[in-house]
Amino acid sequence: xxxxxxxxxxxxxxxxxxxxxxxxxxxxxxxxxxxxxxxxxxxxxxxxxxxxxxxxxxxxxxxxxxxxxxxxxxxxxxxxxxxxxxxxxxxxxxxxxxxxxxxxxxxxxxxxxxxxxxxxxxxxxxxxxxxxxxxxxxxxxxxxx
Numbered sequence: 370x371x372x373x374x375x376x377x378x379x380x381x382x383x384x385x386x387x388x389x390x391x392x393x394x395x396x397x398x399x400x401x402x403x404x405x406x407x408x409x410x411x412x413x414x415x416x417x418x419x420x421x422x423x424x425x426x427x428x429x430x431x432x433x434x435x436x437x438x439x440x441x442x443x444x445x446x447x448x449x450x451x452x453x454x455x456x457x458x459x460x461x462x463x464x465x466x467x468x469x470x471x472x473x474x475x476x477x478x479x480x481x482x483x484x485x486x487x488x489x490x491x492x493x494x495x496x497x498x499x500x501x502x503x504x505x506x507x508x509x510x511x512x513x514x
Contacts, residue, residue, distance in 0.1 A: 433496075
């Protein structure tokens with residue numbers, strides 16, 4: 370978890386759609402999250418990065434994963450993250466444009482939060498609020514009061 374805002378939030382993003390990656394960036398900025406984004410665009414690259422978490426790759430504070438990536442299925446990336454000792458409690462947001470129950474079950478199986486990518490900007494910006502609530506729970510509670 371981030372250390373109270375002193376250091377930027379380390380965000381790992383696995384997303385092959387450049388427009389969606391841009392929207393993630395906008396959503397985090399819209400919710401005034403200070404962050405450093407580590408982005409990969411395919412599943413194999415994601416798994417290689419995950420295998421280096423804690424050694425040559427910093428351990429992220431949160432992972433945002435598109436479920437449907439080229440070159441590797443999203444559930445394999447989720448499994449790879451959860452198999453890393455340093456990441457077994459890492460907050461993960463599973464992003465997909467699908468409303469498939471199987472995708473929701475996959476998120477639940479790996480203790481990830483399911484986020485259905487909306488078709489409008491306002492809906493996508495809610496991803497920033499979700500990230501804030503997962504990474505700064507105390508701040509989210511106090512701002513809601």
